Amino acid sequence: MLRGVGDLLRHGLLFKYVVASLFRVSWGFGLAAILAIPLGLTIGWFRRAEMAINPLVQVFRPISPLAWIPLAILWFGVGDSASVFLIFLGCFFPLLLTAINAVRNIPAVYINAGRNFGLGPADLVYRVLYPAVIPQLLIGLRITLGVAWLVVVAAEMIAVDSGLGFLIVDARNAGNRYDLVVGGMVVIGLIGLLLDTAMRSLEKVKSFRWAYSED
Amino acid sequence: MNSLSEPKKWEKVLWPLLASALLLAVWHYSVVWTQTRVFPGPLQVEKGMVELFHKNVLWRDIGSSLSRVAIGFGAAALLGIPLGLSLGWYPAANQVVNPVMQILRPISPIAWIPVAIIFFGVGNYAAVFLIFLGAFFPIVVACVSGVSNVPSVFRRAGRNFGLAPAQVLARVVFPAALPQIIVGLRLALGIAWLVVVAAEMVAVDSGLGYLVIDSRNSGKRYDLVVAAMLMIGVIGLALDLVFRRLETIKSVRWGFRDES
Amino acid sequence: MSSGGAATPAVGIKLRVEHLSMVFTRDGKSTPVLQDINLEVSPGEFVCLVGPSGCGKSTLLNIVGGFLSPTSGTVRIDGEIVHGPDPRRIFVFQERGVFPWLTVEGNIGFGLSKLSQPERKQRIAYYVKLVGLEGFEQAYPSELSGGMKQRLEVARALAVNPDMLYLDEPFGALDSITRLVMRGELLRIWEAERKTIVFVTHDIDEAVQLADRVVVLSARPAAIQGVVNIDIPHPRAISSSRYLELRDGIFQQIGLASKV
Numbered sequence: 111m112l113r114g115v116g117d118l119l120r121h122g123l124l125f126k127y128v129v130a131s132l133f134r135v136s137w138g139f140g141l142a143a144i145l146a147i148p149l150g151l152t153i154g155w156f157r158r159a160e161m162a163i164n165p166l167v168q169v170f171r172p173i174s175p176l177a178w179i180p181l182a183i184l185w186f187g188v189g190d191s192a193s194v195f196l197i198f199l200g201c202f203f204p205l206l207l208t209a210i211n212a213v214r215n216i217p218a219v220y221i222n223a224g225r226n227f228g229l230g231p232a233d234l235v236y237r238v239l240y241p242a243v244i245p246q247l248l249i250g251l252r253i254t255l256g257v258a259w260l261v262v263v264a265a266e267m268i269a270v271d272s273g274l275g276f277l278i279v280d281a282r283n284a285g286n287r288y289d290l291v292v293g294g295m296v297v298i299g300l301i302g303l304l305l306d307t308a309m310r311s312l313e314k315v316k317s318f319r320w321a322y323s324e325d
Numbered sequence: 326m327n328s329l330s331e332p333k334k335w336e337k338v339l340w341p342l343l344a345s346a347l348l349l350a351v352w353h354y355s356v357v358w359t360q361t362r363v364f365p366g367p368l369q370v371e372k373g374m375v376e377l378f379h380k381n382v383l384w385r386d387i388g389s390s391l392s393r394v395a396i397g398f399g400a401a402a403l404l405g406i407p408l409g410l411s412l413g414w415y416p417a418a419n420q421v422v423n424p425v426m427q428i429l430r431p432i433s434p435i436a437w438i439p440v441a442i443i444f445f446g447v448g449n450y451a452a453v454f455l456i457f458l459g460a461f462f463p464i465v466v467a468c469v470s471g472v473s474n475v476p477s478v479f480r481r482a483g484r485n486f487g488l489a490p491a492q493v494l495a496r497v498v499f500p501a502a503l504p505q506i507i508v509g510l511r512l513a514l515g516i517a518w519l520v521v522v523a524a525e526m527v528a529v530d531s532g533l534g535y536l537v538i539d540s541r542n543s544g545k546r547y548d549l550v551v552a553a554m555l556m557i558g559v560i561g562l563a564l565d566l567v568f569r570r571l572e573t574i575k576s577v578r579w580g581f582r583d584e585s
Numbered sequence: 586m587s588s589g590g591a592a593t594p595a596v597g598i599k600l601r602v603e604h605l606s607m608v609f610t611r612d613g614k615s616t617p618v619l620q621d622i623n624l625e626v627s628p629g630e631f632v633c634l635v636g637p638s639g640c641g642k643s644t645l646l647n648i649v650g651g652f653l654s655p656t657s658g659t660v661r662i663d664g665e666i667v668h669g670p671d672p673r674r675i676f677v678f679q680e681r682g683v684f685p686w687l688t689v690e691g692n693i694g695f696g697l698s699k700l701s702q703p704e705r706k707q708r709i710a711y712y713v714k715l716v717g718l719e720g721f722e723q724a725y726p727s728e729l730s731g732g733m734k735q736r737l738e739v740a741r742a743l744a745v746n747p748d749m750l751y752l753d754e755p756f757g758a759l760d761s762i763t764r765l766v767m768r769g770e771l772l773r774i775w776e777a778e779r780k781t782i783v784f785v786t787h788d789i790d791e792a793v794q795l796a797d798r799v800v801v802l803s804a805r806p807a808a809i810q811g812v813v814n815i816d817i818p819h820p821r822a823i824s825s826s827r828y829l830e831l832r833d834g835i836f837q838q839i840g841l842a843s844k845v
Contacts, residue, residue, distance in 0.1 A: 157332050158332055158336065158340055159340075161332060161336060161337055161340040161341065162340035162341055162343060162344035163341075163344060164341070165341040165344075165345075166341065166344055166345060166348065168562050168565070169555075169558040169559060169562055170558055171558075171561070171562075172515060172518055172519070172557065172558050172560070172561020172562055172564075172565065173522075173554050173557050173558045173561065174518075174519040174520075174522040174523050174534075174557070176435075176519075176522060176523040176526055176534070177522050177523075177526075177533075177534065177537050177553070177554050177557055178554070179526070179537075179538075180537060180538065180540075180541040180547070180550050181364075181547075181550065181551075181554075184363060184364065184541075184547065256431060259431060259433070260431070260433035260434075260435070261433075263433045263435055263436050264433055264435035264436075264523060267435060267436075267438070267527075275435070275436065278436055278439055291439045291440070292440075294436075295432055295436050295437070295440075296428075298431070298432050298433070298436055299428045299429060299430075299431055299432045300428065301431075302430075302431025302432065303427055303428055303431055305431075306427075306431065476681070478678050478681060478682050479682075479684065481652055481670070481676065481678070482676070482678065482682055482684075484652075484669070484670045485650070485670040485671075485672065485674075485675055485676050486672050486675070486695060486696040486745065487670075487671065487672035487696070496695075497684070500684070500686040500687075501684070501685075501686070503686070575725055576686045576687070576725075577686065578725075578727070579685035579686060579725065579726070579727045580685075
């Protein structure tokens with residue numbers, strides 16, 4: 111098995127595939143984060159908005175991104191955009207919910223203190239809301255990144271022609287190279303672990319540490 | 326939190342309804358205006374669903390998906406809970422097993438598909454195996470952290486009353502960890518539901534996931550595709566709600582202070 | 586060495602602590618916490634351990650209770666060396682020691698599994714009455730106030746009929762009015778059941794109000810600074826001159842001025 115992976119490495123293929131997978135994850139995850147977090151924070155702030163949106167999100171959330179594949183292919187064709195779309199979907203709803211819950215869980219004392227000190231709305235957001243939600247957001251981001259990594263592999267198995275997921279499918283189809291299949295899986299696992307560890311170290315940064323103090 | 330007044334109870338129904346109506350309207354009109362021939366509007370989807378119900382296809386597929394989830398999830402729980410409890414109880418064992426789990430865990434069940442097909446061939450067993458994998462790790466992790474998070478006061482009290490270690494585990498640690506275990510089970514069920522749909526798209530020929538793929542492949546019936554997707558969403562939500570109901574049982578409710 | 590007040594004359598020594606020392610080592614650093622503690626408690630006596638926060642009195646109680654092993658020295662109860670926790674000496678913990686997944690009845694009956702059903706029911710009913718929780722038998726701890734939870738814990742402890750009770754700042758989480766009430770309750774129960782009690786607190790008033798003898802511990806590493814006999818019979822008048830005299834004496838021993 112190691113030899114098979116070594117082969118791939120030499121042909122530069124492994125590297126290319128890893129980059130392809132990571133590339134798609136970054137785009138899908140990044141887009142989802144940029145859209146979902148501000149949106150979620152806003153929705154969480156206004157009780158009625160949350161009441162309106164929450165049931166809808168709850169219906170969409172259990173729909174696996176993979177179930178969107180036919181629609182994704184219909185709208186984007188087979189290729190990179192489709193898989194980025196799928197990753198985006200897989201990340202958007204969890205991040206939205208995380209942001210909503212993070213805002214709703216801010217202890218009222220913080221907001222009241224902010225108001226007490228005469229903070230206007232913009233200041234309130236920047237100096238109270240944002241720091242208060244960061245710890246929860248970080249945890250949500252880490253978990254969702256893991257989800258993104260799962261989805262990219264699946265999306266690649268079905269919809270594109272490069273990347274680690276594709277490697278696994280292709281290795282099996284074109285020649286029953288099970289050594290590569292297992293090798294691919296190991297690489298997937300390791301990278302997933304790496305991403306997770308990297309996010310965890312973010313949580314350790316001192317200025318975020320305060321919320322994780324109870325251990 | 327916001328500056329408006331406290332929302333009244335009936336508003337809990339009003340706003341989602343308004344939002345859904347808005348969504349449906351947007352959907353309907355975007356289909357009409359873009360004059361797309363392929364993508365269905367809400368009415369076509371509804372007609373498609375009725376059609377599926379009449380042909381009995383939908384019930385059969387729902388049944389297949391649910392039964393696979395039941396078996397895979399059930400097996401994951403039966404194996405995972407004892408394992409998780411033991412690993413939480415013996416931190417030494419956990420130190421050995423944990424690294425292995427941390428590497429296996431991020432590997433999507435989907436990536437296991439080839440392995441599953443090698444061992445089980447295409448069919449039900451492969452799908453159940455994948456569901457098992459998807460649910461197993463979250464359950465074990467939840468049990469381990471549930472056990473380690475039991476406050477030491479409880480364990481001490483158990484020992485103080487003369488309980489043997491096994492009894493402490495059964496009568497004190499397990500009930501104390503139960504809320505976290507149930508949350509883990511709920512999350513694992515959610516994952517199982519995602520996996521079953523995915524597995525059905527690749528490895529079997531029945532079930533909701535298969536319905537999604539098949540409706541497109543054999544006839545570009547996108548109305549059925551969307552209908553199936555909606556069923557997936559609704560059933561997934563229903564499963565989640567069932568578990569949340571469990572969380573309100575009195576002897577467990579103490580562990581959930583804030584339900585949002 | 587025998588106590589004053591309404592206590593019966595000592596017949597032998599119940600608890601004997603000899604040359605007890607405790608050193609905590611962590612990451613290579615050793616912190617001495619207890620220094621050569623010698624203590625004798627007679628049966629039926631109510632002894633309070635008082636000292637500044639963090640001085641090690643809880644550690645001392647934990648060692649006596651069998652949850653920690655001392656670095657040197659021995660703890661004997663009725664002549665036997667203490668090896669571990671034992672239902673004959675029940676610990677009442679600082680807070681949240683009651684099991685949240687059991688009702689009031691469930692908690693009180695926790696240590697009674699070896700009894701027959703009718704006996705068990707009888708005991709539970711008796712102790713529910715003794716601590717004043719009638720009407721709440723089926724309630725869960727989350728429905729009880731702080732004071733009631735503490736009473737529940739005392740009831741649970743008493744139900745197994747221990748020889749000794751160890752209380753580690755049990756009223757610390759309660760408001761001061763409830764604290765006063767609870768002290769009265771504890772004394773009432775003590776006089777009804779006559780257990781030997783070792784009570785840890787940082788509240789000097791509490792110690793003088795409750796104990797037959799007050800053992801004053803110095804700051805860490807804790808050594809016994811002094812033992813004060815409280816020779817006022819119960820019920821004690823909090824403003825009596827003897828009370829104030831004894832109390833101020835202890836304040837001085839700890840090195841605190843009695844003026845703010």
